[in-house]
Amino acid sequence: MLAVDGLQAHYGRAHILHGVSLDVAAGEVACLLGRNGAGKSTTMKAIMRLLPPTGGSVRFEGRDLDGLAPHAVARIGLGYVPEERRIFPDLTVEENLEVGRRPPRPGQAPWTAERLYALFPSLGAMKKRPGGRMSGGEQQMLAIARTLMGNPRLLLLDEPSEGLAPVVVDRLAEALLGLKAEGLAILLSEQNPGFAASIADRAYLLETGQIRHHGPMAAVMADAGLRARYLSV
Amino acid sequence: MAFDWQGLVVQGLNGLASASSLFLVASGLTVIFGVSRIVNFAHGSLYMLGAYLAWTLTAHGPFAELGGFWGFWGAILSAALTVAALGALVEMLVLRRLYQAPELFQLLATFALVLIVQDVALLLWGPDDKFGPRAPLLRGATEIFGARFPLYELFLIAVGPVVLGLLWLLLHRSRFGILLRAATHDREMVAALGVDQKRLFTGVFALGAGLAGLGGALQIPREAVTLHMDMAVIVEAFVVVVIGGLGSLGGAALAALIIGELHAFGILVFPRITLVLVFLVMAVVLVLRPQGLLGRGAATAPVAAPAPPLPGPMPGPLRWAAIAAAVALVGVAPFLGDYPLILLADFSVLVLFAASLHLIMGPGGMASFGHAAYFGAGAYAAALLFKHLAAPMEVGLIAAPFAAGLVGLLFGWFCVRLSGVYAAMLTLAFAQIAWSISFQWVEVTGGDNGILGVWPSGWARGRLVFFYLSLALSAAGVLLLRRIIRAPFGLALRAQRDSPLRAEAIGLDGFLLRWIAFAVSAALAGLAGALFAYGKGSVFPSFLGIPRSVDALLMVLLGGVQTLTGPIVGAIAYAGLQEQLARLTDCWRLVLGVVILALVLFFPRGLAGAFRRRDA
Numbered sequence: 001m002l003a004v005d006g007l008q009a010h011y012g013r014a015h016i017l018h019g020v021s022l023d024v025a026a027g028e029v030a031c032l033l034g035r036n037g038a039g040k041s042t043t044m045k046a047i048m049r050l051l052p053p054t055g056g057s058v059r060f061e062g063r064d065l066d067g068l069a070p071h072a073v074a075r076i077g078l079g080y081v082p083e084e085r086r087i088f089p090d091l092t093v094e095e096n097l098e099v100g101r102r103p104p105r106p107g108q109a110p111w112t113a114e115r116l117y118a119l120f121p122s123l124g125a126m127k128k129r130p131g132g133r134m135s136g137g138e139q140q141m142l143a144i145a146r147t148l149m150g151n152p153r154l155l156l157l158d159e160p161s162e163g164l165a166p167v168v169v170d171r172l173a174e175a176l177l178g179l180k181a182e183g184l185a186i187l188l189s190e191q192n193p194g195f196a197a198s199i200a201d202r203a204y205l206l207e208t209g210q211i212r213h214h215g216p217m218a219a220v221m222a223d224a225g226l227r228a229r230y231l232s233v
Numbered sequence: 234m235a236f237d238w239q240g241l242v243v244q245g246l247n248g249l250a251s252a253s254s255l256f257l258v259a260s261g262l263t264v265i266f267g268v269s270r271i272v273n274f275a276h277g278s279l280y281m282l283g284a285y286l287a288w289t290l291t292a293h294g295p296f297a298e299l300g301g302f303w304g305f306w307g308a309i310l311s312a313a314l315t316v317a318a319l320g321a322l323v324e325m326l327v328l329r330r331l332y333q334a335p336e337l338f339q340l341l342a343t344f345a346l347v348l349i350v351q352d353v354a355l356l357l358w359g360p361d362d363k364f365g366p367r368a369p370l371l372r373g374a375t376e377i378f379g380a381r382f383p384l385y386e387l388f389l390i391a392v393g394p395v396v397l398g399l400l401w402l403l404l405h406r407s408r409f410g411i412l413l414r415a416a417t418h419d420r421e422m423v424a425a426l427g428v429d430q431k432r433l434f435t436g437v438f439a440l441g442a443g444l445a446g447l448g449g450a451l452q453i454p455r456e457a458v459t460l461h462m463d464m465a466v467i468v469e470a471f472v473v474v475v476i477g478g479l480g481s482l483g484g485a486a487l488a489a490l491i492i493g494e495l496h497a498f499g500i501l502v503f504p505r506i507t508l509v510l511v512f513l514v515m516a517v518v519l520v521l522r523p524q525g526l527l528g529r530g531a532a533t534a535p536v537a538a539p540a541p542p543l544p545g546p547m548p549g550p551l552r553w554a555a556i557a558a559a560v561a562l563v564g565v566a567p568f569l570g571d572y573p574l575i576l577l578a579d580f581s582v583l584v585l586f587a588a589s590l591h592l593i594m595g596p597g598g599m600a601s602f603g604h605a606a607y608f609g610a611g612a613y614a615a616a617l618l619f620k621h622l623a624a625p626m627e628v629g630l631i632a633a634p635f636a637a638g639l640v641g642l643l644f645g646w647f648c649v650r651l652s653g654v655y656a657a658m659l660t661l662a663f664a665q666i667a668w669s670i671s672f673q674w675v676e677v678t679g680g681d682n683g684i685l686g687v688w689p690s691g692w693a694r695g696r697l698v699f700f701y702l703s704l705a706l707s708a709a710g711v712l713l714l715r716r717i718i719r720a721p722f723g724l725a726l727r728a729q730r731d732s733p734l735r736a737e738a739i740g741l742d743g744f745l746l747r748w749i750a751f752a753v754s755a756a757l758a759g760l761a762g763a764l765f766a767y768g769k770g771s772v773f774p775s776f777l778g779i780p781r782s783v784d785a786l787l788m789v790l791l792g793g794v795q796t797l798t799g800p801i802v803g804a805i806a807y808a809g810l811q812e813q814l815a816r817l818t819d820c821w822r823l824v825l826g827v828v829i830l831a832l833v834l835f836f837p838r839g840l841a842g843a844f845r846r847r848d849a
Contacts, residue, residue, distance in 0.1 A: 048425055074427035086422040088415045098408060099415045100426045150427050 001026045001061055001185055002047070002078075002154055008055030009039075009046040009209075016042045018209040019056060024154060024187050029180050031196040031217065032189040033231060034206035040189035041083050043206070044158045047187075048080045049073050061153070075102065079152025083159045083189075085143040089132025093123055096131050096142055100149035108151060116145040119175055137168035141175070154185040161195045173198045193231055197221050205230040239380040244497045246377065250386040252493025253393030257448030258466055259473040259485040260400060261441030267417040267480030268437045271328060272336070272654055274343035277467025278350035279316050279442045283449030284458040285354055286312035288363045291453070302369045313447035320442020324435045330834055332434075336653065337600060341790045342833045344783065347463060348826030354460055356820065365453025385454050392451065396444070397486050403440075404482070413437060417480055468665070468779065472511055475658040476518045478528020487526055509669040512662040516647065519659045523651050555798075559708075566700055574696040575768070576812065578703040582765045583808050585707035587788035587800035588714050589757035595794040596718050597750045598730030599649065600657040603664025604758055604785045606644065609777030610637040611759025612766035613671060616684040626690040630706070630763050637759020638752050640667070645751030649744060664782055672774040683773035687766050703764050710757045715797050717753065726750055758785075791832060 002024040009017040017039050024030045032040045045051040047058050050070050058065045065073055074080065088096055097113050104110030117124030120141040126134070131142060140160055147155065157176075161169045169192075176199050180186065190196040196203065196217065203220040205213040207230055213220075220226055262276045290296050290308035297304060323346065331339050371385040404410035412433055416423045424430050449462065473492055477484025492511055499507040518526060566574065590604045614636030615629030624632070644663040648656055671678045678684065693699050717723050729736040729743035736743055766772045775781065784807070792803025810828065814821030 050421060050425060069429075070421070070424040071427050071429050074425055080425045082422070082425070086419055088418050088422075090418060091411065091415055095411045095414075098411050099423060099428070101408075102427050146426065 001028075002187065003059045004043075004047060004056070005059075006056035007043065007046055007053050007058065009042050009051055010054050011042075011051070016209050017046060017053070017056075020046075020206070020209065020211055021056075022187075022204050022211060022214070024185050026185055027180075027183045028202065029176075029186040029188060029200045031200035031203045032187065032206050033191070033193060033196060033203050033220070034189075035191060035231065038206040039209040040206055041158050042209070044080065044082075044156045044187075044189060047073075047156060048078060050080075074150060074152075077105065077151075077153035078156060079147040079150055079154065080156045081143045081147045081158060081160065083162065085136075085139045087131035087134070087139045087142055087146075090130060092128050092130055093134075093142060094127045096146050097149050100146035102150040105151045105153070108153075110151055111148045113149075116148060119178060120145055137164050137172075140164060140168075140172065144175070148179075152184070154187065155179070157186055157188045159189055159191065161190065161192050169195055191231070193221060193227060239378050240501070242378050243380045243382060244501060245494065246382055246386065246390065248494035248497030249393075249490075250389045250493075251496060252489045253389045253391075254448055254452065255466075255469060255473055255493055256393045256486055256489035257396060257451070258445050258470040259477070259489055260396065260482055261444035261448075262470050263474045263477070263480055263482060263485045264400075264413070264444075265437055265441035266474070268413055268420075269328070269332065269434050270336070271331075271339045271343070272471075273441070274340055274467065275323070275346035275350065276343075276441070276445050276470060277463035277465070278347050279320060279445040280449035280466050280470075281354060281458075281460075281463040282319065282350060283312050283316045283446030284365075284452050284462060285358050285363070285449075286315050286446070287450035287453050288365050288458050289358075291366050305366065305369050309447070309450045309453075312450040313443050316446025316449070317439040317443030320445075321435050321439040323442075324438035325431075327830060327834070328438070329431060329434065334833075337594075337786075337790055337794070338833050341787065342830060344787070345826040345829035345833065347467075348822040348829070351460060351463065352820045352823035352826070356823075358458075360460065362457040362459045363453075364457055368454045371454075383455075389451065389455075393486070393489070396447075397482070400482060409433075409436060464779065468661075469511070471658060471661070472515050474525075475655065476515050476525055478525025479654060481525065481527040481529070484525055484527030506669065506673065509666050509673075512665045512669070515662045516659060516666070519651060519655060519662070520647050523655055525655075563701070563704070567697060569697075571696045574700045578696075578700040578768050579765070580805055580808055581700070581703040581707040582761045582768065583784075583788065583804040584801050585710045585764075586758055586761040586785055587792070587804040588711045588797060589754045589761065590785045590789050591794065591797060591800040592714055592717065592754040592757075593747075593750055594789055595796070595799075596723050596726045596730065597747055597754075598727075599652070599747060599751070600654075600660070600786075601648075601754075601782070602657045602661035602779075602786065603644075603667075603782050604660070604754075605777045605779070605781035606660075606664035606667040607637040607641055607755035607758035608762035608765070608781060608785075609667060609671065609772075609774075610640040610755070611762030612772045612776045613678065613684075613762075614759065615763040615766050616687045616772040617677070619687050620684050626688075626693060626767055629687075629767070630760070633763030634756040634760045637762065638756030640759075641752040641755020642748070645748050645755065649747035649751055661779070661782070664777060664779070668774055668777040668779075671777055678774070681774060683771050685771045687772060688770045689767045693767075699768065703768065706760060706764060710760055711797070711801065714757065718797060722746070722749070787829065791829070 004020060004022045007017050007020040020039065020043050022030065032043060034040050042051065046053045048070055049065060049068055060076060060078060063076065088099065091099065094113065097116065122138055123141055123145060131139065134142065160172060164172065173195060176186065180199060188196060188200055200217045203214065203217045204211050205220065205226065212230060213226060258276065258280050262273060265271060265273050287309050290311055291305060296308040296311065299307065327342055328339065331342055368385050371388050374381040374383050375387065404414055412423065412428055416430065416433055420430060469492065473488040474485055476491065477488035491514065495510055495514060496507060499510045503510065586608055590601060593599045593601055611633035614633045618624035618629050618632055648659045648663065651659055672680060688694060689699055693702050725741050726746050729741055729746050733743055762776060788803040788807045789800045791807050792799030792801065810825060811821065814824050818824060
């Protein structure tokens with residue numbers, strides 16, 4: 001479904017991604033694991049073309065994304081939830097969702113605010129609250145819900161568990177498992193392998209802008225040596 | 234004297250009416266800025282076009298034939314809609330290509346539009362003032378506390394709140410409005426959610442332009458339509474938007490109210506300093522609350538432009554060509570007539586003026602919209618010394634930079650605390666205060682009549698000698714600036730521009746650096762001003778006017794802010810172009826505007842930058 005091949009990216013003169021290649025199949029949850037600064041967020045941004053890649057290719061459902069503007073990437077079905085969440089602070093929960101709303105996709109039940117309130121009940125209880133006055137966990141739910149309003153075919157989820165209380169992380173995992181069960185493909189990035197293990201099928205281990213290892217999530221979790229080399233601090 | 238209640242009420246209502254008109258223009262400006270981060274200099278031109286179009290539509294064509302209520306209001310609304318369409322067109326053809334460009338280039342582009350619209354309006358409507366019809370049903374006056382008050386003014390008072398309410402509904406109840414508010418905060422995220430920003434921006438320009446057009450169209454029953462409406466309204470609208478807080482609709486409404494009433498009552502209390510009063514309020518607000526009354530500060534920090542590389546040496550051939558040209562100029566000068574010599578002396582002065590502004594804009598990283606204040610301060614220092622103490626030119630030329638430098642120290646102390654658009658607006662405010670003083674303090678400055686007979690000393694009175702003198706002093710000034718930019722002071726100045734936090738961490742005092750640079754720049758602008766005064770033999774308030782500040786800005790931006798070569802090339806190109814065009818065609822503004830637009834769109838690094846290798 002998503003095929004990233006030899007992706008290169010620069011910030012100014014700093015070379016961040018050195019040929020990242022990965023695949024996400026339909027209905028699958030893949031996970032990018034790596035420490036701070038490994039290039040997880042940059043990979044996400046380069047796929048969305050928020051940071052235009054300097055080399056390599058990204059194909060989504062067979063279509064080359066080269067030359068597309070970020071809004072066009074979003075329209076063909078890639079939904080992006082940034083690490084910083086980037087909720088619009090002056091807009092209410094409802095209004096934040098409205099910004100994300102796109103027309104339904106054929107063959108896919110469209111997301112509505114009501115369906116999302118059912119998925120994230122805490123959001124339903126604060127429809128009129130401005131985004132700037134929500135807790136971190138609530139903002140994370142809203143960021144995901146807002147992106148889902150665009151009826152994406154694949155969700156790019158950048159470090160969703162970062163800075164959240166354990167109980168909130170559990171609720172988030174539950175919601176994401178629900179999305180997975182509905183057949184939504186997800187590319188997740190995480191530093192926290194425990195959270196990732198609860199939802200991901202496969203893992204890519206990223207270090208200094210390169211994929212060092214990939215395999216089934218369970219195998220990565222079982223290999224203490226791998227985790228020590230690429231994840232522990 | 235009995236206390237005049239009636240007068241007060243009428244003045245208060247007058248203030249409300251002008252506040253209402255001001256709000257229409259300022260609200261468009263602030264909405265456009267909020268989303269696109271573009272400060273639209275051409276907003277006043279859209280207002281003027283609205284007025285002219287409304288005049289035409291009420292005088293000719295179907296609406297004029299229809300006449301009466303529907304004819305009049307049909308014409309007013311059609312004028313506003315036409316201006317909205319023009320705004321959308323401008324966004325699609327010009328501004329869309331400039332969203333990634335530095336703020337100042339966007340300003341330059343919109344200023345080019347001002348020039349173009351001025352000439353187009355002159356061509357289409359001619360130089361005579363136009364008087365519109367009075368509004369049907371609103372012709373008469375009503376009695377308020379026994380005083381007669383025009384109905385149309387009452388109607389205008391109601392328009393402001395109605396438009397504010399409609400805008401509020403649009404922003405909070407429509408998808409377009411919600412997207413606009415989201416984009417005001419985080420454009421990139423809006424794009425990542427699949428929203429095509431181009432259409433959003435085109436929409437917001439159409440909306441803002443339509444409001445300006447409506448504001449202009451609504452003026453035709455109460456005042457003459459003139460070619461000066463654009464500059465008059467844009468300055469006031471800027472003041473309103475800055476006082477209210479850029480991007481804040483409520484702030485614009487509040488500030489329009491304050492400024493409208495200030496005008497109305499200022500005339501009663503301080504008839505002589507109404508001009509100063511407005512800018513004084515703006516200066517006070519900016520110093521106490523830099524983000525404006527209801528502004529929220531920069532929610533998204535402006536993306537740091539990639540730091541320009543250190544100015545390297547000029548490419549060899551270009552350097553030799555420049556030196557050869559300078560030598561040839563000195564050698565050829567004795568064979569030139571008076572007129573070319575006057576022109577060349579002017580060019581030297583402008584080069585120094587532009588180069589002095591470059592110090593704060595390039596290495597300093599600040600924008601000044603009021604550099605003419607220091608040019609004028611130098612000119613007036615020389616002229617006042619001559620007028621009151623009969624001081625000769627030598628004394629004047631020495632005193633002028635000091636006088637201008639002192640003014641620079643005073644104004645700079647406030648201005649260098651702010652950044653970006655706010656700093657630019659505060660410099661504009663101070664320049665307008667200085668201009669008002671020169672214009673209104675007639676006993677000392679001679680007011681509009683200026684000070685005449687400020688001629689050079691006997692030995693320098695010949696055109697050739699005076700050109701050499703101007704060239705020598707300007708060259709010395711430019712070389713001094715070059716020395717300053719490359720000295721440790723200049724490096725420190727660039728360091729605080731590129732990374733204020735890191736510069737502070739290594740012990741650099743950014744405020745002090747910027748302040749000194751501001752004063753030095755002012756001093757050299759003052760020298761240029763004094764030379765200009767002796768060259769012309771007189772000084773006038775226009776020496777401190779906005780057009781002259783804009784000239785300096787254009788010269789620096791045309792040349793490119795990265796290197797000192799830039800303003801020199803820019804000054805010669807700009808002044809030369811203006812001079813040649815004024816001789817060749819009546820429409821020099823139109824041609825100049827088109828040239829500036831082309832330069833901004835195709836040479837974003839300025840003229841001097843265009844000659845350098847792209848990877849420099």
